[in-house]
Structures are given as structure tokens and as C-alpha cells.
Amino acid sequence: MALFHLTVTQTKRSAGQSAVASAAYRSGEKLFSEYYGEYSDYTRKGGVICSDILLPPQAPQEYQDRQTLWNAVEKAERGGNAQLAYSFDIALQNEFSLEENIALARQFLSERFVSRGMICDFAVHQPDREKGGIPNPHFHVLCPIRPLDESGKWGKKQRRVYRLDDDGNRITGKDGKPLFDAVATTDWGDPTTLEEWRKAWCDLCNAKFAEKGLDVRIDHRSYERQGLDLLPTVHEGATVRAMEKKGIRTEKGEFNRWIKATNAVIREVKNRIAALFDWIREAKAELAKPQAPTLVSLLTVYYSQRSAGAYSQKGKTANLKEFNEVFNYLQEHDIFTLDDLEARTAAVSSTVDELKKKLDAQTGRMKEIRQLYEYADTYKSLKPVFDGLQKIKFAKSREKYKAEHAADLRLFYAARRKLTEEFKDGVFDRKKLSAEYSRLEHTHSADYAKFKDIRSELQTLWRVRTNIDTARRFDERTKEQTPQNRPQTRHKKEDISL
Template sequence: MLSIALFHFHVTQIKRGAGQSAIASAAYRAGEKLHSEYYVEISDYTRKGGVICSEILLPSHAPPEYADHETLWNAVEKAERGKKAQLAYSFDIALQNEFSMQENIALARQFLLENFVSRGMMVDFAVHSPDKEDASISNPHFHVMCPIRPLDEHGRWGNKQRREYLLDEHGDRIRDEAGNYVFNAVPTTDWGKPETLEEWRQAWADLCNQKFAEKGLDCRIDHRSYERQGIEQIPTVHEGPPVRAMEAKGIRTDKGDFNRWVRKTNAMLREAKNKIASLLKWLKAVKEELSKPQPPMLNDLLMTYYNFKGGSKPSPVP
């Protein structure tokens, strides 16, 4: 029977409106010291531990100078003028403890090239493997940052959206009460669609499962939720390095307490489910046994004998 390995694939957006900086985010992930031209400040994470490698993957039409962290993300900040601009997609993806670090890095690079760069996306990724504290489980993972704004075929920044104007029955544009043309904003890429995220999650699971099979390991990962898999189990929440560091030091956290409750509850559910399954199995065996032909009782034999002789029926045997 195959066992279930770790699957974590989470995506958010880095937003200026939330006080976030693309330069600061990239510096943290790469463990580097980067200067932000937009905020006129320096983000220094050179003392951050656990950064195994950091790399930028570019499509063929991207300017080669974007292979530098500071150049790329300052260009992104400059291209986004809005105070609430959405700057980048940010992915947090778990690696597998069953693979070597070299295998994990190669797998991450293959996944990003086949699923992101092939779509014209620029990819800044970094592999992290925080030091284990006490007897905690290793948590290797990789971070990915991708600019939301695409590049055109000439390597210039393109549009995130295009306008689709609403037309009347005569094919003329419709105006609103203020006299402005009514339109829908349509994304120019499929990068932000739920269907694309689902495709990426499945592609990562398939790639890891292929590697498990190649290594002859009896474990797999599944990108679907427990509910979609038909598994009656409560999912835990992702704790993240800061929470795990606090828990390792004996500091209880809300997320840690919740996950402990989930694990205890799931154990109770599994025990109850196993007991119910055993009871149903026993009832099935009893039913099958009762359905078998039973040997005749003494009373049945006497009744048959007297009926055959034509005599009077005897009193029932107590």
C-alpha cells in the first residue's frame, strides 16, 4: 500500500498596497543585500541561514540583465506605478525528504522551466532548508517569485489587462450614465486563473510521483484536498519557519495548538472508523453464518417422524 508524502503548494501575491516590497521579498528569499530604488532603502538578509541556492530563470525574449536580482525587481517596481500595485506572484512549495537536495533542486528547476518559463514567465526561485532543531522533521522547500506584468515579444513590459467593450445590438459601444464606455477588464495571461493553479499543482505532484517511482519508493503525493480525495480527515494548517522555530523552543502558538488538536482528532476519527469497520465485518460474518443451512433440531426430527407415521403430534420438547 502506498503511503502519502508531504504536499504543500501555496501561492499569494506581493502587493504594494499591503506595504510589501518586491526588492525586500527577493532579498529575503535569496539571502542577499539589495537596494530598492522605489523605496530608497536597503534590505540586507546576508546573515540569513538555510538558503541552499538562488537562481533566476528567464524566457528567451527577456533582457539578459534581468538575471540579476536587483536589476529585475527594481525594473518591476519601476513598471508598476500604482500605490496599490500587485507586483509578483509568490509561491511556497514543499520539497521531499525522500530525495537528496541535488535531486530536489533539479526537480524544482525542471518544474519551473516546463510550467512557468515555457509560458513566458520570469522566475526567481530559492531553495531553503532550515536547520533542524531538536528532533524536528526537516522542512526543505523552495520559494518562487514571478512578476505579474508580462513581457512582450521584444522584452518590454506589456499590459496585465486589456479592455473588452460592451456593445449594443448594432455593434456600437455602450456608455454608462456618466458617458463613459462600459468595458470588462480581461487578463492578458492565464497565470492568475484557478485552472492554471490547479494545473501547476497537479504537474508538481506528477513530477514528484514519477521520481518516487523511479527510486522504487512506496510513497506518493496528491495535489487534491482531502475532501476531493474522499479522505475523511481534517487538514492541518501550514505553520511556516517562524512558528516551527517558536514551537521547537517550547513556545506554544495558535497554529501549533490547532495542529495538535487536528492530529488528536484525526487519530480519534481513525480509531472510531476502524472500530466501526471491524463491527461491520463481524456483522457480515454472522449474517453469512446464519444464512447457511442449519442441522435439524431434535424437535424438528420428532415432528418429521410422527408426520411420516401419521400418528398424533407429540407435545413440543421443552
């Protein structure tokens, strides 16, 4: 199953992370961190197929050693909240062999990363899977955020661009110091660069699919950007996927299964509608003649011929019953011509679009509520950390406390901000959210049932289409066999003596 996944996060001290520990985990090795004075041992970690370090030309060769490289990164970053590395997680393709996947990963990193002067520490993972599960081959990449200069020394992440007045003089602030903007020295963190990388990985995989003659492709764009009327699922994460593989059903897993079931119905309905429009267009072109037969007359021809060919009374009765059902449907919706059929199909299509918009709004709000639950849990668990800060009166002690609990405080403030945006009075009402979520589930189920009704009606429309095509072919054959169209044959007169 071809799939696209390319995400990037940052490894940073403010989140309690270590570049050495991250590298050890991804490579499945035991590495010592000089900054923290401790080992990170992941030698028992399974699923690591291979790992390697790709260096640009100016990088010191000793950086081929993983422990040397990441300790050098840690040493270059002095700040307690320093951003250490970019961390990429990229899915490989089950349609390719392991050797092909590894070669593709190396090509991608060499052409798109190393060529920009980036160091790439990458590892290919293929975790064990439960019986019947889908393989999940992927590779991780760690790249130092701080660039190397031409001499192989660590350079600057940012440079100062001073603000100038109309005369080209530096503008100073209230403290008398010149004002400046911090500008990144590389484009590695630019959203357009990430977009370029995502597209490049797709292009590389798709070229390989074409080379192997496989009729599958991947796309880095969202459903919305691709113009697909599908509902997006939620990110599950490694923990949820591991639980699901063991047969433990999770909330996120259930939610995604629900979304996927809805998408399957939407996709089927949309395909049927598109096919009907195509057929109507072709049929109208053929039947756009003087005194073109009506749909009912064509269907009468079809069912008459079908009954004539039936071998039993039971078959004739079934044909008559089906004809009545189709006829009643056409009469109920005032469908007598292809124009009427096209108008009805368009009405069904509009209904589908309206239902899709409602489902989008419902699932979007349900995701927000689920996130609010998570924010509330974070707020509750980290409130003691925040309260501890409020009890400290002396500035020096407060700063020390903030530094020690920076990651927790950042999460607490983010959770409080999100909850305050939802609850202006500052009171989190879980009961109210649960009631709203239940209403949304009920409404979603009702709207989903409407999709099933539409699918049933489309089956009737499809039956009309198939039967009319058959009747048209029969009508054309009948015309060809009329006496005026039948070729004349001259017979030689014979004398017969008795």
C-alpha cells in the same frame, strides 16, 4: 514524511511590500531598491541552499541579475497600490536527496512556468532544525505579474473589452464614456491554473516516489475532496513553527495537536469498521449454508478448546471470564448471527459519522471565534489610524492620508466588516465569545470521549471476529477427521505363533 504544500500570494505595494526586498530575503542577498532608495540586506540569513533565475526566451539576458530584474519590475509598476509579483511557497520532500529536490524544482518551473513566458526567481531553503525536529525543505518562487511581450518589453496586465449592444456598438455610461470590462492578458492568476500547477507538482513528486520504489504519495486536494473524514488543522506560519521548534508551546500549535489526536482516533475507528465489514462479507459467504452455526455456538467451541488447552486453573478462569464478557455483550445488543453483527457494525459506523459531523461544526466555529479575536485586536490597534482620517476635512489632505495609510485602513475595514457580520449591534462582546468557546471545548471533549467508547466496543467486536475465525477453522478440521471422512486403511492379517 511526504507532504504537500503549495501556496501563492501577491507581493504588492498596497501592503507596504517591495519586490526588491522580497527577492533579497528569499535569495539571502543584499539588493538596492531604486524605487525606495534603500538597501535590503539578508546576507546573514541562514538556510538558503541555492538560488537562480529562469528566463523565457524573449526575456533580456540582463534580467539574470537579480537586482536589475526586480528594479525593472518596480519601474514598470507606477501605481502606489501596484501588484508586483506572485510569490510561491512550495514544500520539497524529505524522501529525496537535496540534488533530486533541486532538479525536481527546476523541472517543475521550466515545464509549468517558464513555458508560459513567466520569469522565475527561485531559491531553495532548508532551515536549521532543533534536535529531533522534522526537516522542512522548501523553495520560494517570485514571478513578475506583468508579462513580457515578444520583443522582451513589459506588456499589459489587462486589456479592455468594450461592452457592445445588439448592433455591435459600444455601450456608454451616464458620463458618456464607453463601458468596458478589464480582462487579464494571461491566465497566471486564474484559479484553474493554480489548480493545474498544484496537481502537476503532485504528479511530479509521485512519479519520483514510484521511481525510487517508495510506497508514499501526496495529494493536492483537501481532505473533503479526497473523501477523507478528517478535521483540517489551522495554518501555523513561520513564526509559530519557529516558536514550537524552540519548545515554546503556542495556541495554534496546541489547537493543531488537539485536531491531530482527534484525527488519529477517527482514522483508527474508521479502519476498524471497514475491516469488520469486509470480514463479515467474507464470513457470511462461507457460513451461508443450511443450519449455519450461530455466533454463540462458534464462540462456545472456541473457548472450550482454549480452556482445554490451558495449563492452569487460572488460565481456565480467565477464559471463562472473557467468554462471559463477550457473551454478555452479544446478548446486550441482540447479536446472534452475522446479520446481527453486520447491523451492529453499521449502527456504530452511523454513530461515528454523526459524531464526525458534530466535531466538524465545533472545530469550524472555534476557528471562527479565534479569527474574531484576531479581527478585534486588529480593529483596536488600527482604530486610531481610522479616527485620524475622520478628523481631516479637506479632500486633498484626506486623499494623501489615505495613500499613506492604505494598508492599515484596508486591514481595519476588513476587521470591522467581519466583526459587524458577527455582532449586528456593532458591539464586540469578547466575554460572550469566550464563554461560547469554552462550551465548544467542553462539548468537543465529551464527543471525543464517545469516540474512545466506540473504540473500546470495536475492540470487543474485533475479538468476536478473531475468535469466530479460529472456531470456524477448528470446526472444519473436526469435520475432516470424522470416521466417514477419514480414509480407510486395510491391514494385512498376521499369524503369530506363541
